[in-house]
Amino acid sequence: MPAPGAPTPELRIARFRRHARRLFWCAIVLIAVAGAVGYFLGNLPDPFEDWMLLAAAGLVVLLLVVLPFLSWAGHTFTVTTRRVIERSGIFGRHSRELSHVRGYSIQERRGIGQRLWGAGTLTLSNGVDVPMRLADIPSVQLVHEVLADQVEVNQILAHRDSQAYPGPPPPLPS
Template sequence: MPPPGSGTQEHLIARFRGQSRRLFFSGLILIAVAGATGYFTDNLPDGFENWMLWAAAGTIVLLFVVVPYLAWLSRRYTITTRRVITTTGLIIHRRSELSHARGYTMTVTRGPLQRLWGGGTISLSNGAEPPMLLRNVPNVRLIHEVLVDQVEINQILAHRDAQALPYGY
């Protein structure tokens, strides 16, 4: 514990992305498109050419494999000893932060598939701003416990620092 009144260093606790289970169907589509393209190349009926097959395969892969992967890649969550940070976007980054010291309420929502895979969605609300959603968090119980511990520790430190300062400052 740092001495009262001194600043505490911020340390990284966890950095993660949402569960990648939504990419399962993208993987299946990629395998099916690759197999179908390999099979039908030079075996197409009259009136169709190979470039049409390759264009259709490229479009399907772009829409159902690349776009979902980029959507998953664009969202990152960071938990430090002072705050929770969500970063979204690949080209234009949007960053939201929520301080542990201010305190917030946590709601964990878990659907049937999320319970099966050990994930869930955590909603963090401080009452003044819109809730921060951590979607498809892997190992949601552990992350929830870490957030509860960090809020408690930061509020204890803030209370101790407020009590340690003499009046008149």
């Protein structure tokens, strides 16, 4: 614990993305497209040419593999010692944050598929702002415990720092 009134540095506790199981179908599409291109390249019926096959395969990979991956990779959640930050966007960035000091309630929701993978959705609500939804995050119980601990520690520190501090402590008797 830092000394009363001393500034505390903001440290990153965790950074995570949504669960990667969302990319399962992207991987299946990529494998299927690679297999189809390998089979049909050079064996196409008469009116079609190889460049048409490669262009169609490239378009399918772009739309069904690359864009979903970029969307998944561009959405991150960061938990620091002071706040929770949600950042999203591939080209433009959108950011939201929620301070631990103000306090918030944590609601956990887990569906059947999420329970199989250890994932879940947390909703953080402070009663004033729009609730922050951490959807489909891995190790949801661990993240829930960390957030609850950070709220408690930050509120204890804020309460301690708000108390009147008279000055240096009296010397100890010798």
